[in-house]
Structure formats: structure tokens, C-alpha cells
Amino acid sequence: MTILIADDEERDRSWIKELLEKNLPEQAPFHEVADGQQAVETVLKIKPKLVFLDIKMPALSGIKAAEQILQSIPNTGIIILSNFSDEVYVRQLWKVVPADGVFGYVLKSASNEQVIEAAKAVLGGDCWIHPGISRVIQRTQNRATSLTPAEFEALACIALGLTDSAIARRLYLTEKAVQSRLKSLYSKMAIQGRSEQGDTEHNQRCRAVYMAYKRGLINQSELDEWESRFLENKAGSES
Amino acid sequence: MTILIADDEERDRSWIKELLEKNLPEQAPFHEVADGQQAVETVLKIKPKLVFLDIKMPALSGIKAAEQILQSIPNTGIIILSNFSDEVYVRQLWKVVPADGVFGYVLKSASNEQVIEAAKAVLGGDCWIHPGISRVIQRTQNRATSLTPAEFEALACIALGLTDSAIARRLYLTEKAVQSRLKSLYSKMAIQGRSEQGDTEHNQRCRAVYMAYKRGLINQSELDEWESRFLENKAGSES
DNA sequence: GTGTTTTCTGGGAAAAACCCTAGAGCAGAC
DNA sequence: GTCTGCTCTAGGGTTTTTCCCAGAAAACAC
CATH class of the missing domain: 3.40.50.2300 (Response regulator)
Structure with missing residues (x-):
């Protein structure tokens, strides 16, 4: 007791x-x-x-x-x-x-x-x-707003500042697959793109990162972990 | 006393x-x-x-x-x-x-x-x-790494997820001016671009935001203030 | 005054990011 | 079994961002 x-x-x-x-x-x-x-x-x-x-x-x-x-x-x-x-x-x-x-x-x-x-x-x-x-x-x-693991992974990558092609290399995907993940990520986070009428105010990529910080989906220490995970993989594959 | x-x-x-x-x-x-x-x-x-x-x-x-x-x-x-x-x-x-x-x-x-x-x-x-x-x-x-007010302003804007043109509208600048600010911002933050040899790993825009969070140049509550400041201006000018 | 830094300007070219549609494989739920 | 949701693939388009150049206006210190 x-x-x-x-x-x-x-x-x-x-x-x-x-x-x-x-x-x-x-x-x-x-x-x-x-x-x-x-x-x-x-x-x-x-x-x-x-x-x-x-x-x-x-x-x-x-x-x-x-x-x-x-x-x-x-x-x-x-x-x-x-x-x-x-x-x-x-x-x-x-x-x-x-x-x-x-x-x-x-x-x-x-x-x-x-x-x-x-x-x-x-x-x-x-x-x-x-x-x-x-x-x-x-x-x-909630199904409509909660992210799938793949979407979350993509979110972490763009938050680290990686390009589409860099993400593709790291996750062993095609660039198209990465963009597909990002697309569904953006729609789930309710970030309107340039096609939608109204103001094309936002750079979706950065906006998604901003909203993710705001919602607490990501934070500094979590991102640090993601980054070090990538560094390990890189070191392992290049040697 | x-x-x-x-x-x-x-x-x-x-x-x-x-x-x-x-x-x-x-x-x-x-x-x-x-x-x-x-x-x-x-x-x-x-x-x-x-x-x-x-x-x-x-x-x-x-x-x-x-x-x-x-x-x-x-x-x-x-x-x-x-x-x-x-x-x-x-x-x-x-x-x-x-x-x-x-x-x-x-x-x-x-x-x-x-x-x-x-x-x-x-x-x-x-x-x-x-x-x-x-x-x-x-x-x-340190001169080489500290940001000027203009650069800082640009940083806050991209961290909020605004596009170049949206930033230009808000700050009453041309799009070129915004890009000029961003360019010097990127170089001060030591973010290598695509022209540099080596891997073009990074999306500079997002990378700058990531590094800025990491260095504590920006944080959630500060960005909230920037955002509400913009909302006020917008409401004022549109009425 | 001079010199320095900062900021804005211009055009043109390349790269990256985003848009649309459509299908197929594969899991798990019912 | 069927159905649903998630993921990856593909091609071909548009828009935005980044890059290169260089010059000029403005602010500030000395």
C-alpha cells in the first residue's frame, strides 16, 4: 500500500x-x-x-x-x-x-x-x-480529425523541414506517395489549398506544422526524437 | 525594503x-x-x-x-x-x-x-x-546570427503558415521584398538551399521554422500574438 | 560629410510543392 | 463472402518558392 x-x-x-x-x-x-x-x-x-x-x-x-x-x-x-x-x-x-x-x-x-x-x-x-x-x-x-500513423509520420517529417524527396528516401516511398500522404494530412487538418475559392492565404506545408504545434500534435522534444531516429538510420545505411 | x-x-x-x-x-x-x-x-x-x-x-x-x-x-x-x-x-x-x-x-x-x-x-x-x-x-x-527586425517579422509570418503573397499584402510589401527578407533569413539561420552542393534535404521554409522553434526564437504564445495582430488589421481594413 | 547596414527593386530560370483523377493492393470489420 | 478504410501508384497539369544576378533608396553611426 x-x-x-x-x-x-x-x-x-x-x-x-x-x-x-x-x-x-x-x-x-x-x-x-x-x-x-x-x-x-x-x-x-x-x-x-x-x-x-x-x-x-x-x-x-x-x-x-x-x-x-x-x-x-x-x-x-x-x-x-x-x-x-x-x-x-x-x-x-x-x-x-x-x-x-x-x-x-x-x-x-x-x-x-x-x-x-x-x-x-x-x-x-x-x-x-x-x-x-x-x-x-x-x-x-474522432475519425474525421484524427491522423493515421502514415499521416502522422508525414507530419513529423515536414515539421523537421524535409523536402518531399528527402521524405521519400527516408521512408522508402515514392515522391508521389509522400504527396498523397500530405494531401490527406492537409484535408484532415482543414487547411484550405490554393484551388479552393477565397484567399490562398496559406502555405499548406507550413500551416499544417503551425496547426500541429498549436494542437499539441507535435512538440520540440518529440521532433528531436524523430530527428535522431533518422540520423541513426542514415549512419547505419551509409557505412 | x-x-x-x-x-x-x-x-x-x-x-x-x-x-x-x-x-x-x-x-x-x-x-x-x-x-x-x-x-x-x-x-x-x-x-x-x-x-x-x-x-x-x-x-x-x-x-x-x-x-x-x-x-x-x-x-x-x-x-x-x-x-x-x-x-x-x-x-x-x-x-x-x-x-x-x-x-x-x-x-x-x-x-x-x-x-x-x-x-x-x-x-x-x-x-x-x-x-x-x-x-x-x-x-x-552576434551580428552574423542575430536577426534584424525585418527578418524576424518574415520568420513569424512563415511560421504562421502564410504564403509569400499573403505576407506581402499584410506588410505592404512586394512579393520580391518578402522573398528578399526570406533569403537573408535563410542564410543567417545557416539553412542550405538547393543550389548548394550536397543533398537538398531541406525545405528551407519549414526548416527555418523548425530551427526557430528549436532556438526559442519563436514559440506558441508569441505566434498567437502575431496572428491576432494580423486579424485586427484585417478587420480594420476591410470594414 | 563618409561609410556601413538594411531594405527594397527588377527580370528570368529552375526546382519544389500542390492539384486532379483514377485504380489497385491489402488489411480488418461485419 | 462483402464492405470499408488506408495506402501506394501513375500521369500530366498549375502555382509557388527558391535561385541567380545587380543596383538603388533609406537609415544609422562616426
């Missing part, structure tokens, strides 16, 4: 810990770790009933840590702590968490009451989703 | 306040406000020796609040609190702070010691710049 807090920032760890000590003293003791790798190891050792996981952590992200934890001990309660309501994380989380899984998603801008509420909910077997991201959740489940 | 803390997040305010109470009790009392407008008003009333200003605040940003404060009471010590090492804020701050001004720039990932160190430095008449952004500061002062 313990709780684990995994966050790389001391400030946030003590924030959560103090809240738990004041409001849920019966759940003590509270353990703390500073990265995802340690989180997984500690969970296997102490088997806590509830784990707070920050998303942005060194060594292993909160999402990946959650995946490993749920594979080993499926009935562990997970509460994701995130700075932003980024759609990309919701997408990833949805794949990792079983359909009937118990979890919470709390933004760091949450009030103290909300954190406690979420903790109680998950301990009691319910889900708790931060109000600010219910809209996002809806979008990830 | 008081200190003012302006931050919209309760958690961060109490973080700073507790630090000050423990380490600089002789500077008490410590006042708190939750937005930039209140910060300016309170400064005029209580004339604190030191003000902590969060950048992202409702009503008035920390930068703009600093500007107003320094105009009224120039010898007020300012410590900027920021979540990120965004170059755009450093650029703005540099314009606002007098050359011999006393100020600090602290990232929110700073350790407790660093915050105290910064507070003591500014109270003692020195500047304190977070180690993580000294690189950024250098860049903003």
Missing part, C-alpha cells in the same frame, strides 16, 4: 508528496524517483498501488515507463503528470493503456484539490482526466 | 516565497500578485527593491510589466522567471532593460541555491544570468 512519485524536478516531487502527506496519510509511505528507468525498477520492487509519472523525464519517458509497468503489473494505478495538454502524448498513452485500464491524466497547472481528486479516483478504480484535455481526447477518437 | 513576487501559478509563488523567507528574512515583507497589471500597480504603491516577474502571465506579460516598471522607477531590481530559455524573450528584454540596468534571468528549472544567488546578486547591484541561457545571450549579440 504505497505510492511512487516519478518526476525529474525536485520542486514538483515535493509538491505532490506534501499534498499526499496532508490528504492521504493512510497511503504512506511515499517513494520518490527522478527518472523513468528508476520508476520501472522501483515499481517491480515495491509494487505500489499508485504511480505518478511525469512525461518528460530523462532515461525513459513517463509514457514508456507506464508501458513497461503495465506489462509487468497490469493492475497498477497510473497517473500521468504533464506540463502541456499535448495531443501527441494522449495518442501514445491510448495505445499503451488497456481499454479498461485505470489511470489519471493531470496537468501540472492543476489545483491541489484536483491532484487529490485524481489520486482518490484512481485508487478507487476510476479514471480521472484533466478537464483541459477532454477536448483533446475527443479529437483523438 | 520589500520584495514583490508576480507569478500566475500559486505553486511557483509559494516556492519563491518560502525560499526568501528562509534565506533572506531581513528583506521581508514579501508581497505576491498574480498578473502583470497588478505587478505594475503594486510596484508603484509599495516601491519594492526587487521584483520577481514571471514571463507568462495574464493581463500583462512579465516583459511588458518590466518595461513599465523601469520607466516609472528605474532603479528597481528585476528578476525574470521563465520556463524556457527562449531567445525571443531575451531579445525583447534586451530592448527594455537599460544597458547598465540591474536584472536577473532565472529559469524555473533552477535550483533553490541559484534563486537565492540571483536575488542576492540583484539586491547587491549585480546581474545574474542563468547558465543555460548565456549561449542564447551571445547569439543575440
